Amino acid sequence: MTQRLTQYAHGGGCACKLPPGELERVVSGLARTPRDADLLVGLDTGDDAAVVRIAPDLALVATTDFFTPVVDDPYDWGRIAAANALSDVYAMGGTPVVALNLLGWPRDVLPLELVEEVLRGGLDVTAEAGCHLAGGHSVDDPEPKYGLAVTGTIDPARIMRNSGGTAGVPLSLTKPLGLGVLNNRHKATGEVFPEAVAVMTTLNRDAARAAVAAGVTCATDVTGFGLLGHLHKLARASGVTAVVDAAAVPYVDGARAALRDGFISGGARRNLDWVRTSVDLDAISPDEALLLADAQTSGGLLIAGEIPGAVVIGELVPDTGQTVRVR
Numbered sequence: 001m002t003q004r005l006t007q008y009a010h011g012g013g014c015a016c017k018l019p020p021g022e023l024e025r026v027v028s029g030l031a032r033t034p035r036d037a038d039l040l041v042g043l044d045t046g047d048d049a050a051v052v053r054i055a056p057d058l059a060l061v062a063t064t065d066f067f068t069p070v071v072d073d074p075y076d077w078g079r080i081a082a083a084n085a086l087s088d089v090y091a092m093g094g095t096p097v098v099a100l101n102l103l104g105w106p107r108d109v110l111p112l113e114l115v116e117e118v119l120r121g122g123l124d125v126t127a128e129a130g131c132h133l134a135g136g137h138s139v140d141d142p143e144p145k146y147g148l149a150v151t152g153t154i155d156p157a158r159i160m161r162n163s164g165g166t167a168g169v170p171l172s173l174t175k176p177l178g179l180g181v182l183n184n185r186h187k188a189t190g191e192v193f194p195e196a197v198a199v200m201t202t203l204n205r206d207a208a209r210a211a212v213a214a215g216v217t218c219a220t221d222v223t224g225f226g227l228l229g230h231l232h233k234l235a236r237a238s239g240v241t242a243v244v245d246a247a248a249v250p251y252v253d254g255a256r257a258a259l260r261d262g263f264i265s266g267g268a269r270r271n272l273d274w275v276r277t278s279v280d281l282d283a284i285s286p287d288e289a290l291l292l293a294d295a296q297t298s299g300g301l302l303i304a305g306e307i308p309g310a311v312v313i314g315e316l317v318p319d320t321g322q323t324v325r326v327r
């Protein structure tokens with residue numbers, strides 16, 4: 001491949017998100033806007049998507065996500081970005097219905113054939129999700145960016161909120177971690193990690209369906225703030241403490257080696273700095289903490305409950321004064 005897409009990105013995938021503390025500061029003013037009763041999920045708890053009731057038994061789910069290239073292959077990047085954008089609908093328990101492309105492209109430096117591959121990847125994944133891809137918006141941009149705005153539907157009585165967790169419930173994770181360190185290694189060396197690409201392009205659809213069917217009321221997806229960051233948000237919003245068994249957390253092959261070889265992202269360190277004062281990490285090594293804070297792209301669902309095929313990584317307990325305790 002002559003053009004390495006990741007070389008045009010200052011940071012890759014969900015690791016290019018604004019750091020969590022800064023994001024909460026900039027959106028806090030918006031959350032103070034008076035809220036209509038039909039806005040079932042708004043900005044209050046920083047949940048995965050907005051949910052608006054439009055009929056007694058029907059609500060819309062709306063979300064958007066886009067980011068810089070996370071892999072060099074344009075088709076794979078398109079698939080990953082689309083799976084990631086759809087994921088926020090699944091994380092609420094919804095069904096995606098229509099998606100619009102969001103595209104930034106440095107038209108002077110990168111050939112248009114590459115964009116066609118990116119968009120083909122996005123189209124294939126939205127089609128797999130049974131979601132229409134029916135438009136978009138494109139700008140000339142020094143840095144390539146791609147993602148989707150997605151609208152879906154949801155049963156208002158079966159929303160999985162990040163604030164819906166209760167003590168005594170197990171915590172499950174549906175995809176392995178380590179995507180951030182492996183993407184970082186790929187960007188630095190060009191090595192390809194097919195297992196990581198397979199994980200990132202897998203839809204969270206089946207996991208979400210299983211969770212909704214099991215009556216789960218609390219879930220989120222694990223993306224740029226890492227497992228520790230998203231678990232911190234979930235526990236804080238739910239008013240509980242999340243206990244994690246570090247040894248039970250699954251990783252993609254090669255993740256530990258990538259950490260050992262120094263391919264940790266700035267995002268992982270920022271995530272860790274953000275949660276450090278609220279999280280008890282005394283039982284694990286600094287390296288293990290970095291892996292748990294590793295910024296994921298198109299990661300799995302973190303579910304307060306159990307579903308077939310997901311790994312139980314801990315449980316929710318009554319609030320101990322800290323949001324997360326790793327043991």
Ligand SMILES: Nc1ncnc2c1ncn2[C@@H]1O[C@H](COP(=O)(O)OP(=O)(O)OP(=O)(O)O)[C@@H](O)[C@H]1O
Nearest residue numbers: 014027030043046047048049065084088221223224
């Ligand atoms: N510029 C913005 N204006 C208003 N709200 C925003 C803005 N950026 C983010 N948010 C909101 O802040 C919250 C956290 O955003 P964030 O992108 O971390 O979560 P997310 O949508 O679950 O993303 P993902 O799971 O893909 O990483 C969400 O409720 C999101 O809608």
Ligand SMILES: [Mg+2]
Nearest residue numbers: 048088221223
């Ligand atoms: Mg999310």
